Amino acid sequence: MLRTRSRTIRGSRAVRTSGPLREKRRRRRTTLAASLAAVAALLTGGAASPPGPSDATAPTAVPIRLDPGYQQQPFEGWGTSLAWFAQVTGGWPDAQRNRLADALYGADGLGFTVARYNIGGGDSPETEPYMRAGAAVPGHWKRPGPETPDWWDPENPEHWDPYADGTQRWWLKAAKSRGADTFEAFSNSPPYFMTRSGLVSGAVNPADDNLRSDQYERFAAYLAGALQRVQRATGVTFDSVSPVNEPGTAYWRAGGRQEGSHWAPGSQARMITALRTELDRAGLRTPVAAMDETNPDLFRADWEGYGDTARAAVGRLNTHTYGTHGRSGARDIAKGAHTPLWMSEVDLGGTVPQSFTDMSPALDLAGRITDDVTELEPRAWVLWQAVEDYENMSPAHENSNWGLIQTDFTPADAAREPLRKNKKYWAMAQYSRFIRPGARVIATGDTDTLAAIRPGGQGAVVVHTNATGSPRTIALDLSGFRSVSAAPVQRYTTDASRNVHREPDVSPSGRRLTVTLDPGSVTTLVVPGASGVNPAATTVPSAAPRLLVNDHSGLALTAAPTGGASPLVQHAPDRPDSAQQWVFAKSLPGDWGSTATYRVTNVGNGKALAVAGDTLTLATPGPSPRQRWMLSTAGDGHFTLINSATGALLDVTGASTGDGAPIGVHRPTTGRNQSWTPSTERRSPPSRPAANRQERTG
Template sequence: MSSTRTPSAPRPRHRSGARRPAVLLASTGAVAVLVVAGLTAPQATAADTSAGSLTIRLDPSYQQPAFEGWGTALAWFANVTGGWPEAQRNRLADDLYGANGLGFTIARYNIGGGDSPETTPYMRAGAAIPGYWNRPGPETPDWWDPADAGHWNPKADANQRWWLTAAKARGARTFEAFSNSAPYFMTNSGLVSGAADGSQDNLRSDQYDRFAAYLSGALQRAQDATGVKFDSVSPVNEPNTGYWRAGGGQEGSHWGPDSQARMISALRTALDAKGATTRIAAMDETNPGLFRTNWEAYAPDVRDSVGRLNTHTYGTNGRTGVRDIAKGEATPLWMSEVDLGGSVPQSFTDMSPALDLAGRISDDIRELEPRAWVLWQAVEDYENMTPAHENSNWGLIQTDFTPADAATEPLRKNKKYWAMANYSRFVRPGARVINTDDTHTLAALRPSGQGTVVVHTNTTGADQDLTLDLSGFRTVGGAPVERYTTDATRNLRRGSDLTATGKTLKATVGAGSVTTFVLPGATGVNTAATTAPTGAPRQLVNDNSGMALTAATVDGTSTPVQKTSDPADAAQRWTFTKSASADWGNTAAYRVTNVKTGKALSAAGGALAFAAPGSATRQQWIRSTTGDGHTTLINRATGELLDVTGAATHDGAPVGVYRPTTGGNQSWTFPGAAADTGKPSALRHGGKCQDAGGGSTADGAAVLQYSCDGGTNRRLKRG
């Protein structure tokens, strides 16, 4: 029987917003908002009853970089369970990192700060991570000396360190250390939970170098004790927020952007002094929008000190902006922490939390294009999740963190665990995620050309007939297609094999399900069916204004502006020339040349101009797209995006370059010569399609949601 204790307060960053009601689109303008601003209706649950057929095109001609893997932060659960009886903790390690479990390959290790031994314990179960410092005598001001071996405890944090070795023994190869707070004696409040005022920094202004010495020293001691080598270390966590207050239930600290930058520089200096090549990851902000705010405040030398970009997605605004920052900086990006409690009470059989998690995984990877996807703690405190406390569904496994008998405490897997397995067991390190034109479908090329994996989520309450369009692949072959399903009654159960017919695979997926398809014969790229904008000249139409990029003559000089679309105008037609024709990566670069002038778009000094076509990086543009036909173009030399200045909508407005903002004025479609047949645009809520009422073509006609039956009044034009 579990012990009784005071309920823990929920982590503020984990509280998701209320679910919105179904959206009824009242005008064509509402459709424009959904498409241009990138908004989606909320994800449906298995209670919805819409059904229908869906064709999904896979696009291997747009490939994300080699995937590094899936993982979890260790932190609280590892601090608890790493000290449990051998058999029990090994069961948990097998469930997360074992080949027959989730097969995680990434572990994020929490370097604890540690409160004073005189402080009465106040944190939630597991959250008081031990620090690596040692206080051998009475406390005096600034007593801690990083050069004094007696001031270190190299054997600290044995429970979490056990998890590092257990993960490594089961195949984990990527390890990152992260910090939530400096030790208590470096803080303003004297507590590792934050400052008295959550909007104020808690690290004392004279402690940056000492904290950098602490992090670099703790990193080395953790490595020496475990044999694990950390690829990266993250010095701040969700920094520019007001969450972290003295006396809260976990370690945390506010850092303003200037403070973040100072800490990053101090840590880089400390690591360099030790000859450590460990990358600095930054800044693990709570959502992509805040990440971008912080990043824009960093000076160039601070940005150069960051070897990996980390963002959380507790909020989902601005993912594509961080994606484009990462490409412009040529720096790897991780989605380094998130979890969802779901919108239903604690349950181990309800699929709703699993469908929510699958939606977050798919959306994060589609919009961020990260190298890795890492969960917040995969094991959650069961008692804290019960109806008497949070009554929620955090974690993939729930177990009591203060059990009467750890050896017999149940390890309770929920449906999120099995939905996670639909991804983590099949999309393995080295895989390359590819685009699809469906937001509920993630696809990836398996490592070493061993076929393709597709994971599809049916959020509706009825069966769905899928058609996978495989025409983008060079070959498909006749090998059996495996499928594995998680739903209300099945946990990653293998169904009967399927066979592709030509370059088409048909399947029926059940209501409220996550299904993985393994297509061993789908390999290569069909060069005649790519989405790369090469070939015939085409327009660049701005999503915000609806106007076309034009090479206009102003005072005798060719100048980039936007003008009312005229496909016959040679000044509005552009030829895309790929730098490397066989490069199908998501950072492939293109030269963009105007048909009328013969000049290429070129960025330099914060301005856009024309130049004679050449190979200079200022003429190279990286294409980013989620597969929906909308694209941003990133200049390889400057990291800036093709941008209608000031989001102007009038004819003749200048077009330039600007840092990523996620605005529609930086988003473009590329209409070509071929007829655009469109594709039904399904709303996330219920999976129904946007429908022009009565098939009307009149201005102002009502747009409703309706079953996706293939009618042209339910097909949106795409570039």
């Protein structure tokens, strides 16, 4: 959340998006479009569905295959953190603050259902104010007399302020009254009197932890006590509490303009376990969320520094995506830990000056949403703060486009202060109004398209971003659904001149829907007549024997002859070789979820892939979870295989490209040696160098 005057920096978060990222997505989409039909045939063992009549009039249409055979877990919703805007606007006149609440949480607004409440630490009353507008979130403590060393006692009611932070509390109640049902409490810093620097903005040396080593249990008691008091005051029940925020970066410095604290991985682990112990002592079953790291790579590094006790204390995993590399690692860690994952904070300022009509920031945001949801598989997607300080975003200051709505945080007259919606607001609505809680995101194979099955399983929603300067025709392949009716498809568009505008309906032609989308637009298609799964058309491996070709080496997983140094190695693909043929059998037939488990059995010897200790082996097929594997994919035909018992991934040892190299298991690294392509083709697939393969890195 740290942002300096530089237009696209939050501390060390250089937002490397906008133009370059759009161009990267465009290149990937073009490559995928050229090869999608061939990939579909390769992975399903048959031809792609026959062209519909519309193809004759749209020869350059981008093919997009919707695959409900790979369904993410039910989506919990979209939302925002309440700091800092709630600290400001929660005290505004009723009519004005209700207009804002309607815009974010109302049914005719964005329809958000998630709110993240910031438990403030609070600086000393003697400290001269130094933070940005709204960032000085009040602490829940009360100092009834002169300060003495370690004066605060969590068991003393006089040391708590029961009315602290009334403005954020108003927002919690406002969100709940409009249908929000998922709430998280999070902390950016301990109170000043628990810190080394005496300030809630960080340590003097930003690479140092700011919480004093003797204060972990007291800080845990502070978080648990604040949680209880806010719940009683608002009627909101918190679904989780996050004790550390962006802990692994070294930009929280004493005197900075917002709360923040560095935490080494060992310190994070200690805080997580201390909070779990305190919550249990207080009779609170609230899950602990961790670790709200700045980006997925740091998230993975933090997690690797936790021991078993800390990992067991984590009830939900949170990552931010201010950096985007390594999403697959966070995704696979969460799956292997059998713990839900959130994308719990991000925003983009864009590369253009402050504007309420320019589509560029909106297209950037749409691209980030699509990539995050596709590659991370988060159960919720939460914006940093949906309302930003207009004055701070103006050309005289940051000259940027943070937030979906901008309004002055220090207005002359709050009742008359304009609430300025930018194009990002309307791009957000293209997702949040249509992909609702309970929906299940499905694979598409296209980096500009996000699709989901609607709650209840009847109908689908497709959101496509055309960030180019030209019209784009897309051809949706609906053959992956069990049934598709001719019901009209609703179409809504946001571009430079329209805001979620209802366009004329379009109709499928058989199992194909072709539509032309305007340049610089985000379009939502609601397909009411699509339902079920056609097993013959899914890209997820089914019972047909197939090779597993490693995406780094181009070599195939092979059961070695008995007596070899390793029971599993990689060799040049040879389709007739039964030692390279593998059959995927679901534990629960008909489970199309992305956490479905499979037994993977070798055709040649009848043995199943299994993990014994830390070693990959072959075993007589049985019910052990060590023989169960989950699959992860971004919809591009490439998969990681995650052992259900250990969370380790199928891995070419040492990332070797050598023929005969051993295959084992290893923790998620995001390396291509952990990525595999299932193939049913009848001839030996050519070995392709890694540089020629597509890689989704954001």
